[in-house]
Amino acid sequence: MEELIGRKEEREQLREVLLSREASFVAVYGRRRVGKTFLIREFFKHQFFIEYAGIHDATYRVQLEGFILMMTELTKDKLPSGIPSSWMEAFQLLRHVVTPRLAKEKVVIFFDEFPWLHTPRSGFGPAFEHFWNSWGSRQPNLIVIICGSAASWMIRRVVNNKGGLHNRLTKTIQLFPFTLRETEQYLKSRKIALTRYHVLQLYMVMGGIPHYLKQVKAGQSAVQNIDRLCFTRNAILSMEFGRLYQSLFDGAEKHVSIIRALARKHIGLTRNEIIVACKLRSGGGTTYLLDELEQSGFITAYTPFGKTSKDNIYKISDEYSLFYLRFIEPNQDGGPGTWGTIATGASWRSWSGIAFESICQKHISAIKTALGIPAVYTRVSAWRWHSKAGQSGTQIDLLIDRKDDCINICEMKFSETEFVIQKSYSTELDTKLRVFKERTATRKQLFLTMITTYGVKENEYKVAQVSNDLTMDALFEG
Template sequence: MTFYNRDDELAALETAFNSPGHDFYVVYGRRRVGKTELLKEFCTDRPHIYYLAAQEAEHRQREKFVEQVADTFDDRVPRIDGWDDAFEYLGDKLTSERHVVVVDEFPYLIAENDSLPSYIQAFVDEQLQHTDSMLVLCGSSVSTMESEVLGHESPLYGRRTGQIDLQPFSFQQARDVITYDLADAIRSYSVTGGTPMYLTLFDYDRTLAENIQTQLLSPTAVLYNEPEFLLRTELRNPARYMSILEAVALGHTTPNEISGATGIDPGPLSKYLQTLRRLRLIDREVPVTASSQKSKRSQYHVADEFLRFWFRYVEPNRSSIEEAPTIVFDGTIEPDLPTHVATTFEDVCQEAVWEAIRRGEFDPYSKIGRWWYGEEEVDIVGLAPDDDRILLAECKWTAEPVGYALVENLRDKAENVRWGPGNREERFALFSRSGFVDGLEEDLDSNWSLFSIDDLDILFSNNNL
């Protein structure tokens, strides 16, 4: 598989490896996010030991680990009785040669022996720190990695020299993979999200409709059951979490709405929501002008475009998909897809604001997000407290060009966004898939910025960096 992006993560690993002394890195993130590809790319052209753990008996895991070490050093496989002996053997080998040692899917080892972090602590303290080698523990179970490796209670706490919480690609990063024109790229991203494996499953020489039907609406396709496998990585009983994710994907965003849609009482629901947030499967959002700790106006959103699409269209229609997938696509998905994509477009436009700031095309804003109060909502609001400056923006994924009505509407909404002094500086921006009516841009002053699809394409182009 082609390796995409991850320049910052590779640079961090390379800097660590090239610095004097030992390094102990922790790399973790959801399934399919590209951890293994990142580490394999990093290990290329470097002396390394790469051990991929499997779900099997402890003694077999240990035997394979020792065999991997012995094979790397062209050594006879020694007799090893426990993990302490295995790591002592590894430590002896590292005294003579500098290596990167990667233990991938580390949670599988912990599942068979929860004392393993203690053995690695001894290895780091007594052997690794006296070498110039690098140990990397990698895992897809976010909860296990955060509790058993990074957590305060872990024997390994405080030993790491760095960590990478690998995230899905942003839309701008995903553009290296998605070769559609920008409008179709946004539609496609609203289906796959930024998970590298999902992105590369699509064939961009085929239409988006063909990709959806082939990769998501076929019971034999990898993505058809993917969310269930993802949840089972983290949760023993995922059924209730599935119902919560489906409710949120279908537009029930407040705790009361989610409780009503799922039948889960508010008390237990708050714990389920906390777990889903910790696993990065949902996000809690408050108005950008409010305090995230104090505000009671919280809303929840599925944190991944692919999961949002799957729980909106696939999970509720499984029986029909099994019988007639084309009818589900033509009758249910395709007519509603613009509504689904409109939410993705808002996120893409928010990326565009940050990119415009980085390029100096916008003045800086320290905080950017959505604002709402009652029925009123502004898609993007940027705050610059030091300069008493506010940015208000709307994003329209419509088939018609944006006209003067939206300008007046946004001006009216600005008066309801209570933030800053009365003489604050107000800037405005409009993002439109279908462009703008003739004469609109000429009639607006310099406080307004208008972005069509073509403008976004230029803004996101790496050639202009």
């Protein structure tokens, strides 16, 4: 039996629901494969549990057939024969089945992939609203949970609903991928003992997605696992990319075009740059696409230091998508051993640095803890200055602007050994800090913070410049 790892805050919210003396209506959303269904099933495994999952691209008639089959199995054929003629009738049937149970125990009704049930002209939405508003909300022992991977749909149509479900939710839970710490715990729970360097390499490829991590085999190195999962015949991660976006978004081609554009520009793109790169129209349609990708966890918007949200820079935050476009797609016919070859080349060194930066940006809480400022209010951002004729530009991928009148300028470097600051890089760092001070006119104290895999080697440049030296352990322990 698989163990429920992490999810401390989410479990506490579900525990409050279970102990409540009132009816509860809970919405759970998050990226596909992130473990939403497992969390709900595992937490409520001791309650009377009814589950029905929407079927992707199925007609409402097929959905109804599936629903009645589930109900028939649940009640051991004690149902009227035939398929309900409408969702309104189906929910009436659900009430009939559940009412006797509610008199003596908690009942959990779980609608998985809720957006898929809302087929055109099916009447599911109004029927569900009527079910909850006219009856469900008045049943003290009833817990209704709806779940969906189409995060933006869930937010727009349920969390921010302006109609019959307005302000009806008891709890809203957004489920995120595992952190590095949770990933390490998950692998250990499956008897997979890997060093943090190997765990970090796996995370750079598949992120903290439990379904992907479940495929990791004990007794194999990170390189061996990546090779097997990405480059062998019918490898699970070689076929996942197309399914991933098509199952979440209508007209997914536009979403994928944005992901491809961002994958080509690791420093990120502004909204206008995305419009140009993807040949989109400037307007609400582009905003909607970006919002869908961001809410579903594929991209993240960063507000540059000293700027407003209209100057946001968008970057890919989904490790798998970035890895797929950089390595899997161009090497579909590589076969076994492909990754072992690539992982010793220059392209891997370049990509690993970018991937490590992205992971650091996701673990700000851990970094703050390692810096001893977990309770200090901060704003995290990036900064870049475009060069003019005859001048060079510069950029800072991560800075932590602190309320205590300090700024941590973070430099993130992935290496197989201790990172060495050479004279040329030392000069580059001096220039970066000087230009940042000049262009932003900040009077705050600047702390150069190095975040590396194995730390920075002691030499004159480190002593003179580095205020904080964090290793990858900080990312695992926060």
